[in-house]
Amino acid sequence: MATTTTTVPSAGPLAGSRSFLSRLRQGDEIARMITFLFAASVVLVTVLLVFELWQGSALPRHKFGFNFFRTSVWDPIFGQFGALPFIYGTLVTAAVSLLIAVPLGIGAAIFLAELAPARVSDTLEFFIDLLAAVPSVIYGVLGIFIVVPLMRQYIQPALKHSLGFLPLFQGPAYGVGFLTAGIVLAIMVIPYIISVSREVLLSVPRDQREAALSLGATRWESTWKVVVPFARAGIFGSIFLALARALGETMAVTMVIGNTPTISASLFSPGYSIAAVIANEFTEAVGDLHTQSLIELALVLFILTFILNGVARLLIVATSQRGSGMGNV
Amino acid sequence: MKRLSGMLLVVLAVAGILWADGVLSITGAGATFPYPMYSKWFDEYHKKNGNLEINYQSIGSGGGIRQVTEGTVDFGATDGPMNDDQLKAYQDKHGFGILHFPTVLGADVPTYNIPGVDAELSFTQEAISGIFLGRITKWNDPAITGSNKGVSLPANDIVVVHRSEGSGTTYIWTDYLSKISEEWKTKVGKGASVNWPVGLGGKGNEGVTGTVKNTPNSIGYVELIYAIQNKMPYGRVKNSSGAFVKADLASVTAAAAGAAKEMPDDFRVSITDAPGKTAYPISSFTWLLVPAKFSDAKKRDAIKGFVKWMLADGQNYAEALSYAKLPKEVVAKELKAIDQIQ
Numbered sequence: 001m002a003t004t005t006t007t008v009p010s011a012g013p014l015a016g017s018r019s020f021l022s023r024l025r026q027g028d029e030i031a032r033m034i035t036f037l038f039a040a041s042v043v044l045v046t047v048l049l050v051f052e053l054w055q056g057s058a059l060p061r062h063k064f065g066f067n068f069f070r071t072s073v074w075d076p077i078f079g080q081f082g083a084l085p086f087i088y089g090t091l092v093t094a095a096v097s098l099l100i101a102v103p104l105g106i107g108a109a110i111f112l113a114e115l116a117p118a119r120v121s122d123t124l125e126f127f128i129d130l131l132a133a134v135p136s137v138i139y140g141v142l143g144i145f146i147v148v149p150l151m152r153q154y155i156q157p158a159l160k161h162s163l164g165f166l167p168l169f170q171g172p173a174y175g176v177g178f179l180t181a182g183i184v185l186a187i188m189v190i191p192y193i194i195s196v197s198r199e200v201l202l203s204v205p206r207d208q209r210e211a212a213l214s215l216g217a218t219r220w221e222s223t224w225k226v227v228v229p230f231a232r233a234g235i236f237g238s239i240f241l242a243l244a245r246a247l248g249e250t251m252a253v254t255m256v257i258g259n260t261p262t263i264s265a266s267l268f269s270p271g272y273s274i275a276a277v278i279a280n281e282f283t284e285a286v287g288d289l290h291t292q293s294l295i296e297l298a299l300v301l302f303i304l305t306f307i308l309n310g311v312a313r314l315l316i317v318a319t320s321q322r323g324s325g326m327g328n329v
Numbered sequence: 330m331k332r333l334s335g336m337l338l339v340v341l342a343v344a345g346i347l348w349a350d351g352v353l354s355i356t357g358a359g360a361t362f363p364y365p366m367y368s369k370w371f372d373e374y375h376k377k378n379g380n381l382e383i384n385y386q387s388i389g390s391g392g393g394i395r396q397v398t399e400g401t402v403d404f405g406a407t408d409g410p411m412n413d414d415q416l417k418a419y420q421d422k423h424g425f426g427i428l429h430f431p432t433v434l435g436a437d438v439p440t441y442n443i444p445g446v447d448a449e450l451s452f453t454q455e456a457i458s459g460i461f462l463g464r465i466t467k468w469n470d471p472a473i474t475g476s477n478k479g480v481s482l483p484a485n486d487i488v489v490v491h492r493s494e495g496s497g498t499t500y501i502w503t504d505y506l507s508k509i510s511e512e513w514k515t516k517v518g519k520g521a522s523v524n525w526p527v528g529l530g531g532k533g534n535e536g537v538t539g540t541v542k543n544t545p546n547s548i549g550y551v552e553l554i555y556a557i558q559n560k561m562p563y564g565r566v567k568n569s570s571g572a573f574v575k576a577d578l579a580s581v582t583a584a585a586a587g588a589a590k591e592m593p594d595d596f597r598v599s600i601t602d603a604p605g606k607t608a609y610p611i612s613s614f615t616w617l618l619v620p621a622k623f624s625d626a627k628k629r630d631a632i633k634g635f636v637k638w639m640l641a642d643g644q645n646y647a648e649a650l651s652y653a654k655l656p657k658e659v660v661a662k663e664l665k666a667i668d669q670i671q
Contacts, residue, residue, distance in 0.1 A: 076495075077518035144539050152543070174488065174544060176529060259493030259530025270529050276493075280532065284391035284495020284521040286415075 096182025359393020408497020
């Protein structure tokens with residue numbers, strides 16, 4: 001981040017010193033304009049998307065106003081639509097998945113980048129990339145046939161037995177629900193975290209490690225106290241990529257979450273997510289209010305992703321300053 | 330590489346010319362439930378009429394109604410008839426109406442998984458509505474045991490499973506529940522997706538089946554065809570004449586025959602809870618939606634021809650695919666209605 005912001009202005013004055021025509025003749029200006037168009041198209045698509053979602057959800061926005069976010073009845077027949085259980089389900093499943101995936105993913109990345117022999121690391125990386133490319137519906141099937149029965153028969157009873165005093169692990173064990181969806185999501189996003197974090201860790205300059213080792217640090221100390229902090233921004237990036245995928249995942253979630261709009265402290269309870277309800281109901285939605293309420297849900301998901309991404313950026317900025325400071329020492 | 334792509338281009342161009350030349354292409358979209366039947370019909374009809382190709386996308390009944398109203402497809406298909414508002418919307422947009430043509434019949438069946446119970450259960454109206462309203466929560470509730478003498482049902486909690494996505498199957502199921510239970514009608518209502526009082530949502534027939542098979546003491550509903558093809562246990566249901574009837578092709582056709590006498594001219598009829606001693610109560614027609622006017626005479630004649638064939642020879646393919654045939658009275662009435670397509 002820090003390096004890109006310093007190189008761009010330094011190129012500016014140099015380019016500005018020549019006349020527009022000479023730059024045009026040399027192709028610089030053409031290249032600039034073309035690439036600018038490409039970059040601008042990203043913004044354009046985003047703006048169009050928000051515009052369309054905003055336009056398409058006029059009816060429920062006027063009818064329900066802020067109650068859309070506060071109420072939890074979703075009744076297509078009687079025209080009552082409240083988004084709260086879906087927002088809750090989306091956030092809870094994403095949080096559960098990150099709680100599981102972050103330690104596992106970063107741990108695996110550290111092993112692959114720092115400790116494993118190069119050949120092992122590259123072979124495993126191949127499998128991890130393969131996992132990242134598996135379509136989500138396959139993870140959903142895996143969830144239905146393997147994770148759900150395992151959860152119902154073994155994991156949920158065991159959790160109830162050992163941690164049942166917590167409200168998180170109470171209620172009937174159906175197998176499907178927030179926890180199961182979170183676990184399936186974790187399986188899906190771990191490859192992203194490993195793959196990106198490993199690359200970032202590998203790109204930490206050799207001097208950093210050697211300096212730490214020459215000062216008498218053990219191998220683990222140099223990894224944990226020097227390399228990982230140096231790569232912090234990139235590791236955070238991998239986590240936010242994982243978060244984005246977890247928030248928007250549709251197929252795998254709908255297959256294991258139970259598809260019931262409920263808000264419950266228990267992770268065993270069946271729930272629903274925004275992406276899942278849109279996919280489930282959009283094709284058969286009858287009437288404008290139902291269709292437009294689903295579009296408003298899409299808008300909510302967009303805003304949610306936007307806010308979380310913004311927070312993520314701030315976090316990266318805040319920590320990377322500290323990280324780069326340490327890197328300069 | 331260049332030569333290969335060049336050759337491909339030529340092949341595509343030739344194919345395009347051949348395809349465009351003389352082959353009339355008609356597109357339709359809608360219901361998923363009759364999709365296997367429709368794809369068989371369109372395939373067989375294409376074999377007989379090489380210059381006509383009918384493409385059908387099974388995007389769901391709601392999508393079918395929407396697309397035919399938008400005019401993006403030539404015809405639609407739906408598992409629940411269009412309501413008055415939708416008909417009016419169509420009329421307002423196009424200046425002419427849209428016709429319903431029943432094609433085949435299907436049914437929903439209650440399927441369950443109770444460990445230790447192999448017997449075929451019988452469900453009264455009170456039992457089914459009570460379970461799905463969440464009023465009956467244990468398998469040994471008197472409302473269930475009363476009609477299942479000799480079966481020992483456990484005192485376990487019932488887990489209700491329903492479809493999570495909007496579907497014609499759900500429409501038929503909730504249409505039935507609305508007829509037999511006043512409380513259901515006022516609290517939940519009928520539709521492709523409803524606000525379920527209790528239960529877990531499974532995606533698709535396979536999702537409901539998977540959840541029922543995986544969850545002890547559960548009950549769900551699936552299409553009859555799906556239950557037959559997957560050899561799932563399903564119960565009898567008490568009909569309006571007081572008989573417990575198991576769903577099969579004969580009892581579904583019987584339900585249609587019972588309703589055929591009072592068939593309205595626009596064919597928009599619900600045959601759930603139909604009269605007749607042998608009628609299975611959770612049955613339904615599925616419909617083609619054909620515009621009453623075509624600007625393209627070729628397309629009009631092609632569709633008329635297809636509907637005629639579907640009502641005669643086409644019906645013979647139905648039972649092999651586990652769909653119930655239309656009763657004769659309905660076929661006769663539909664043949665007359667074809668003339669309304671102009």
